[in-house]
Amino acid sequence: MLVRTGGSLLAATLALAAASAAASAEDWRIGALFPLSGGLSVLGTEALAGSEIAVEMINEHGGVNGQKVVLIKADVTSPANATNEARRLVTREGVKFLTGTYGSSISLAIAAVGNQFKVPYWEGAAVSDELTQRGYGYVFRLNDNASAMAAGLVQAVDEMFAPKIGKDVKSLKIAMIHEDSAFGTSIAKDFEAQMKEKGATLAALEPYAANTQDLSPLVLRLKELNPDVLAATQYFNDAVLFWRQARNAGYRPKYFAAIGAGQATPDYRKGVGDDAEGVLIADVPSAGVKADALVPEAAELQREFVKRYKAKMGKEPASHSTRHFSAMHVLLTKVLPKAASFDPDKIKAAVMALDEPIGSTILGFGIKFAPEGQNSRSFNVILQWQKGELVTVWPQRFATAAPIMVPLPDWAAK
């Protein structure tokens, strides 16, 4: 009995060793770190699905330079956990390239490990500006960061709203409210700084805790201040609560624009009902970029992705899934084939050599990386809730509908 157990154990070990040796010798083994359990599990799983679809598509066409791509997955639920798992992938699994994630604090932890072992890190969705500003050298982000998100909103105020009400952006009374975690705070900072560049100062900057039970004091303050423009960075819960309480207090800002997160979800539409009508959101187009704004290959890729995502997950892809698909697809088709290895410097050279126009990725971004690792051709468009659908209203090239309700009218009495 003992001998038999020992024998089969030995055999299993040998088989395992052989398998992993075979894998490491030939395949492209890429670490994929996502929150797959806990509170972020739904979003993390959807994001991972985006990456997996890109890998499946590439492998069906023979892989990268004739070798298959394999994702070595790890479940990362917190920054501490992300540090441990990234370390495990690098030191135990021998992974030489890391990707992920969902959540800025998690991505910062992984980037630090990557830096320590000089392993490149390719981020798909986290937005914190800090990620590429730490001087790590081998951290790359194809998609939009916090300052690109804020920039979308600032430009829209300057070029779409101010002319519409016949005022100069400098003379507008602008207020911003934001939840006070790293996400909301970093976007608020970017928004304030970019407004300053336009010569506008904020009349109010109001942080609050996202888990709050009551936003009525905030609503009352805003009602008294009565700004021309109200910008907001909110998670889901507080976004719904704020809009409901504003409605109850009879307060509707003339121009209400949110940045990412809460307002762009179907659940938000459900939570506030028809009151969502006219709300503007700076984000990537979640319903897909209109095909004629993309180069033909990107338009075709978008169709293919949506089809595969629906088959795999049984629903339409959300923006984080699309971001991850796009990031992984660019990595596997434009970076790895050229670098031909995971050598950090070859990867970096391949990334920095990319130069593609706006419209060449499925989110509409172009590709031109700044030296610190952020794609400078990523941006946000302005979406709007119209008749229960999110449509793109700005800029012109990506617009699928004209903006309505600018400025927003007062609430109809009910």
Added chain:
Amino acid sequence: MGLSPATVDLVLASLLLGGLYVTVSIGLSLVFGVMRVMNFAHGEFVMLAMYAVYWAYEAGGIDPYVAGLVIVPAVFLVCVTVLRPFVLWLVNSPPLVQVFATLGLSIALQNLALLLWAGNFRSIRTSYSNTLVDIAAMRVPLTRLVAFAVAFLLVIGLHLFMKHSFFGKAVRATAQNRRTARLMGINVERIYVLVFALGTSIAGLAGVLLMPIYSVHPGAGFQLALIAFVVVVLGGLGSLPGAVLGGLLIGLVEVCSGYFISPSMKQIVYFAVFIIVLVTRPAGLLGQRGAEEVGLK
């Protein structure tokens, strides 16, 4: 008359928020007052009731308040049947075991909810979500008014019940001295189970009243319970009038500090008030000294 509209709005917002806090807190206070058990899973019962309302509305199109007529008695029934052995074991356990058992239950229920319904925030929208009621010069959101009115009636009803009914007297006797109460022929076990069921049903009722206003997610109850603990300790452990005063005070402090100082400062301000009260009156505003030994007021 001489009040500015902003003052009226502030007072109104404070009262409505305070009313919500009272609803979540009185069940907790009741259970502690009688059983000397701090139920850390109190918020999870609120959360589960919110999910029950959500699914009744989503799947069956049942109005939240109508669903409440079934949900609240259902919570009571579960407590007196399925949870009965747990309650009796809990009340006879040392304090530390009680803390870990209820905290453990809290974590287990949160993760169960996460497993069953994922971490999404879910909210419902009824035909009267935006309805405002005119009272004097004020426009009050209907859903919040209902929550406030129910909390108000509940507190008065509970107070009268405890003071004047035979069962209420038996409950107070049990709270004051368990052994003597037993000697007087009171079935102490039955009292404990019924009080736990009553307190938990009130948590369920709170969930029913909150769901038309807020979104639910697995951690929603825990956030509410944290405030409820502050309310209950501030008002005086085990004191029902104290829970009411504590709830209204926290509502007032939160709204006024949010308005006059900054929305991000409101938690700091109410915790500062909390600390000051505890330093000057360790038993809470209406609590009696040694409340953990003496009974329900």
